[in-house]
Amino acid sequence: MPTQPSSSIQEARRALANRLREIRQDAELTALALAKAAGWERTKVSKIEHAARPPSVADIRTWCRVCGAEDQTEDLLAALRDVTGKYVEWKRLQRGGLRRLQEQRTRVIEQVHEFRIYSSQLVPGLLQTRQYARAVLAVVNRQNQSTRDDLDEAVAARTRRARLLHEPGRRFAFVLEEAVLRYRLGGPEVLAGQLEHLLAVMHLPTVSLSVIPFTVSRDAFTLANFSMYDQSEVRVELLSAAVSVTAPAEIAMYQTEFAVMARMALAGQAARELITSALEDLG
Incomplete structure (x- = not known):
């Protein structure tokens, strides 16, 4: 059949x-x-x-x-x-293992000068600590019933990608929902280390990080996580697959929504206070 x-x-x-x-x-x-x-x-x-x-x-x-x-x-x-x-199922991508998938994504981002990402569920890969990345990729392994045991190599490949944050000539804009700061992927200690790392990377000149607080008066729905690669592609993360959007009219829609989300978000010291508050609530 x-x-x-x-x-x-x-x-x-x-x-x-x-x-x-x-x-x-x-x-x-x-x-x-x-x-x-x-x-x-x-x-x-x-x-x-x-x-x-x-x-x-x-x-x-x-x-x-x-x-x-x-x-x-x-x-x-x-x-x-x-x-x-351009509709790529996660299981097909992972036939070569999680490490290969992470290395492939790094090669794509290496070609990008302006990278924008909105996340409603988890800290984006470029900002993840090793422990947080392990927790995330372990969930991906389980969801896709992966038979390859290359989790350590995949975690290393993902965290190496963070070197791009330090390269001049690039611009990274991250807009996170406050829930991202609260979901305890990996447990309280892992999340605490991740939140401390966010506070550190916010000082990088290539990074803009803002947070949409729970208390904001919203004029947009929360969305599935999506990444924007310059002006040429949007990648939307679903449970079963990653959708690559290249139609100019659709890319324009995501650009508009990203701008709307960014206007609702707090940046600078206000964002740091939200992250610090989430960290303190972990005890």
């Missing part, structure tokens, strides 16, 4: 199908009229719009041309690439 695609993949396919349907409806074309103008079989449009059949690159180009929406072609093609080629 063939493996069923994950619900997350199906969700991405449905989102693309919905965008194509909206373009057709905005053009005031029926599905039959679009199929006829494109020279397709009469059921093809319906199958694409119900995510029962994935569109090809040629299909999207034809769809946009017939609907007079050529200006949306590149965004839709980027979304198609996200669905078909």
Whole structure:
């Protein structure tokens, strides 16, 4: 029996199908009229719009041309690439082991000059202590039922990545929810060491770290953790996979939301006080 695609993949396919349907409806074309103008079989449009059949690159180009929406072609093609080629399951990535995955991520970040990350769940990898990284990667191992025993090597590879924080010419902006300071991954002692490390890295000239307090009046929802690599890519972390977003319109949405989150966050001394308070509450 063939493996069923994950619900997350199906969700991405449905989102693309919905965008194509909206373009057709905005053009005031029926599905039959679009199929006829494109020279397709009469059921093809319906199958694409119900995510029962994935569109090809040629299909999207034809769809946009017939609907007079050529200006949306590149965004839709980027979304198609996200669905078909840039949706990477964690289990597949981890066939080579956690260490290999960490080294691959380091190579990607090495090419980045402006790195922005929003986190609602855990301290980002670049800021993690060795003990905190071990606790995080142990959870990843369990969730994905990894059979490779390379946790020590993976922890070392992740923590070595922190050298990038000290390289001039780079800019790292981190926006954390206050909950990140409170979740006791690894236990109180591990979290205490991690919070002390955050206070130290805040003094680095390449680092901007701010925290959204529980008490702020919000005008945005908490989101899944996401990272922004210059202006070219956004990486969203899900339980089952990492989604790479490259469509310009979608990247713009994440840029907007990151700016909204940053405006709600406290920086400088106010952020240090929040971290210190969380540290003191650990006893």
